[in-house]
Amino acid sequence: MMASGTRVAVALLHHPVYGRQQEVVTTSVTGSDIHDIARIARTYGVFPFYIVNPVTAQREMVEAIKRHWFEEVVGHPRTEALSLVLPVPSLADATADLARRAGGPVRLVATSARLREGVTSYKDLASRIRAAVYPAVLLLFGTGWGLTEEVIAQAEERLEAIDMGTGFNHLPVRAAVAIILDRLLGSRLSY
Amino acid sequence: MMASGTRVAVALLHHPVYGRQQEVVTTSVTGSDIHDIARIARTYGVFPFYIVNPVTAQREMVEAIKRHWFEEVVGHPRTEALSLVLPVPSLADATADLARRAGGPVRLVATSARLREGVTSYKDLASRIRAAVYPAVLLLFGTGWGLTEEVIAQAEERLEAIDMGTGFNHLPVRAAVAIILDRLLGSRLSY
Numbered sequence: 001m002m003a004s005g006t007r008v009a010v011a012l013l014h015h016p017v018y019g020r021q022q023e024v025v026t027t028s029v030t031g032s033d034i035h036d037i038a039r040i041a042r043t044y045g046v047f048p049f050y051i052v053n054p055v056t057a058q059r060e061m062v063e064a065i066k067r068h069w070f071e072e073v074v075g076h077p078r079t080e081a082l083s084l085v086l087p088v089p090s091l092a093d094a095t096a097d098l099a100r101r102a103g104g105p106v107r108l109v110a111t112s113a114r115l116r117e118g119v120t121s122y123k124d125l126a127s128r129i130r131a132a133v134y135p136a137v138l139l140l141f142g143t144g145w146g147l148t149e150e151v152i153a154q155a156e157e158r159l160e161a162i163d164m165g166t167g168f169n170h171l172p173v174r175a176a177v178a179i180i181l182d183r184l185l186g187s188r189l190s191y
Numbered sequence: 192m193m194a195s196g197t198r199v200a201v202a203l204l205h206h207p208v209y210g211r212q213q214e215v216v217t218t219s220v221t222g223s224d225i226h227d228i229a230r231i232a233r234t235y236g237v238f239p240f241y242i243v244n245p246v247t248a249q250r251e252m253v254e255a256i257k258r259h260w261f262e263e264v265v266g267h268p269r270t271e272a273l274s275l276v277l278p279v280p281s282l283a284d285a286t287a288d289l290a291r292r293a294g295g296p297v298r299l300v301a302t303s304a305r306l307r308e309g310v311t312s313y314k315d316l317a318s319r320i321r322a323a324v325y326p327a328v329l330l331l332f333g334t335g336w337g338l339t340e341e342v343i344a345q346a347e348e349r350l351e352a353i354d355m356g357t358g359f360n361h362l363p364v365r366a367a368v369a370i371i372l373d374r375l376l377g378s379r380l381s382y
Contacts, residue, residue, distance in 0.1 A: 032223045036363045043366075045357040077361035164377065166236040170268035172227045175234075175369040178362070182370045183377075186355065 005132020007102045008046050008185065010139050010177060011094045012037060014053040018145040027143040029058050034065060036174040038081035044181040047084040048101075050094035050138075059087035091151065095138060104135030110155035111139060111180060112146050113169040119160040122183040129184060139180065141173050196323020198293045199376065201232055201330050201368060202241040202285045205249070209336040218334040220249050225256060227365040229272035235372040238275040239292075241285035241329075250278035282342065286329060295326030301346035302330060302371060303337050304360040310351040313374040320375060330371065332364050 012033060015026035029051060041049045051062050062085060069079040088094045091108075098106045109125065129137060140147060140155060152158060162179055163169060171179070203224060206217035220242060232240045242253050253276060260270040279285045282299075289297045300316065320328060331338060331346060343349060353370055354360060362370070 036366060039359075039361055039363055040366050042359045043353070043357060043362050044355050077359065080359070081361070162234070162373075164235050166234060168230075168233045168268065168271070170230055170272070171234050171369070172230055172365075174363075174365065175227060175231050178366040178369045179373045179377075182353075182373060186370075186374075 006129045006134050007098070007136040008044075008129060008139065008181075009048055009050065009094075009098050009136065010037065010041055010046055010141065010181075011050040011052050011091060012141050012143060012173065012177075013091065013147060013151065014051070014055075014058070014143050016148045016151060017142040018148060020145055022145070024148055025144055026054060029053055029062055031065070033143070033174055034062060034085060035078055035081070037177050038085050039078065040174070040178045040181060041084050042081040044185050046181060046185070048086040048097070049084045050097070051085060051087045052089070052091055052094055053087065054089050056089075059089065062087040091140070098136050098138055102136035106136045106138050107134040107157070108155040109137055109139050110147055110152040110158045111141055111176065112152060112158070113161050113171065113176075114146065115152075115158045115161045116163075118158065120157045121160055122180075125157070125159065126184045139177075139184075141177055143173055197320045197325050198289070198327040199235075199237050199320060199330065199372075200239055200241065200285075200289050200327065201228065201237055201332065201372075202243050202282060203228060203332050203334060203364065203368075204282060204338060204342065205242070205244040205246075205334050207339045207342060208333040209339060211336055213336070215339055216335055217245060220244055220253055222256070224334070224365055225253060225276060226269055226272070228368050229276050230269065231365070231369045231372060232275050233272040235376050237372060237376070239277040239288070240275045241288070242276060242278045243280070243282055243285055244278065245280050247280075250280065253278040282331070289327050289329055293327035297327045297329050298325040298348070299346040300328055300330050301338055301343045301349045302332055302367065303343060303349070304352050304362070304367075305337065306343075306349045306352045307354075309349065311348045312351055313371075316348070316350065317375045330368075330375075332368055334364055
């Protein structure tokens with residue numbers, strides 16, 4: 001089942017995110033993030049997929065990859081999915097673009113493997129999306145070792161971490177996007 | 192919530208699978224499949240993660256990657272996840288290994304983006320896993336353009352395709368594994 005009223009989009013942040021030592025870094029865009037998340041977003045009817053990276057050469061690389069597929073690999077599912085990808089320099093740019101497309105304010109929702117307290121449940125956010133409480137929801141995902149506290153604090157709400165009680169919370173961000181979109185937008189009624 | 196009684200494992204088949212023209216091929220192992228699915232399996236408490244490939248050099252490459260991480264990158268989450276990875280030449284080998292570990296017969300469950308009729312729902316299989324109806328369930332995933340009809344027919348049951356009604360069913364296999372494990376083993380009660 002698709003979200004009918006609230007528009008849902010995804011932003012993958014390459015800055016500001018943590019590095020391994022909890023330092024704030026800018027990560028590089030990886031090909032598998034672009035292709036995988038584009039295909040996941042396309043499956044769930046979610047767009048744009050914002051690739052947030054302040055480095056101009058990184059954004060140009062994303063555009064070059066898109067151009068290559070659009071020009072050389074016409075008709076391939078990957079090409080179709082890549083049309084959802086939009087590189088932008090900052091989260092503010094992604095938010096402004098989504099507000100324009102949705103014609104109203106954007107609700108920022110942070111995700112992190114660290115979030116345990118003061119969090120939103122999947123069920124709760126899913127029902128608000130279905131009820132079209134907001135014109136648009138932008139789901140924020142961090143590369144590297146995750147979104148910084150500053151970004152998490154800036155969001156209107158924080159989604160509970162995916163935690164299966166196995167003592168391991170190191171999903172690839174690509175997998176986290178897939179699971180979270182399914183929990184929020186997949187029909188809970190059919191299974 | 193973890194499966195308490197039924198042991199669940201994942202097999203990623205590189206043969207026999209379809210190529211783009213519906214021909215039967217053997218695909219190559221990719222690094223992102225190994226790492227991503229290992230981390231997803233570890234998150235959901237699922238093991239082994241069988242990498243099925245009849246080409247000896249391909250299985251040796253998987254072992255070399257494991258060795259590299261075990262020896263060089265001690266303490267990294269990826270290294271922990273890679274310990275679940277087990278390269279085997281055939282699906283029969285994976286099934287026999289899992290039967291030994293579980294001490295009983297293995298129920299083979301095929302997945303495919305093409306499956307629409309005569310399929311098992313997620314809810315139904317999830318409840319049988321929770322009820323420990325079988326000693327072990329082996330979830331079969333295909334690389335390339337998917338499991339062959341022969342493999343699908345050989346399985347005891349077929350899981351319904353992930354279909355969000357958006358007209359696009361080209362998820363990366365890594366994302367399909369994440370979503371399917373979450374639907375089968377994630378607690379439906381908490382959201």
